Amino acid sequence: xxxxxxxxxxxxxxxxxxxxxxxxxxxxxxxxxxxxxxxxxxxxxxxxxxxxxxxxxxxxxxxxxxxxxxxxxxxxxxxxxxxxxxxxxxxxxxxxxxx
Numbered sequence: 001x002x003x004x005x006x007x008x009x010x011x012x013x014x015x016x017x018x019x020x021x022x023x024x025x026x027x028x029x030x031x032x033x034x035x036x037x038x039x040x041x042x043x044x045x046x047x048x049x050x051x052x053x054x055x056x057x058x059x060x061x062x063x064x065x066x067x068x069x070x071x072x073x074x075x076x077x078x079x080x081x082x083x084x085x086x087x088x089x090x091x092x093x094x095x096x097x098x099x
Contacts (some may be wrong), residue, residue, distance in 0.1 A: 010067045017071035025078040027083050029076040037093050043086055 025044030032041060053075030 013067055014071055018074060021074050021078040025082050029082055032085055036089065038086060038090055041086065043068050043083075043090075044084055046079055046086065050076065050083055053079055 017028060028041070028046075032038065053072045056072035057076055060066075060072055
């Protein structure tokens, strides 16, 4: 089996993308849930990230590029979950007395 530069780059892209999305996003989710508020969190940043991942996933589907589909598709899921947690946290924080 011969590894091509394309296969190596594709694999490294997936590994780094998965690391970011499966380590970075969950750590943000835990931080927000533990704090119980959104102070210091940019909802705009994560919202734009979700939109970006979504369009890159569509692009990957149109181009039939599995690396893009998998990497960015996981970004859609991870950032979508994070946005749901941010929304729920903001909703719960607004219900607290004195909020």
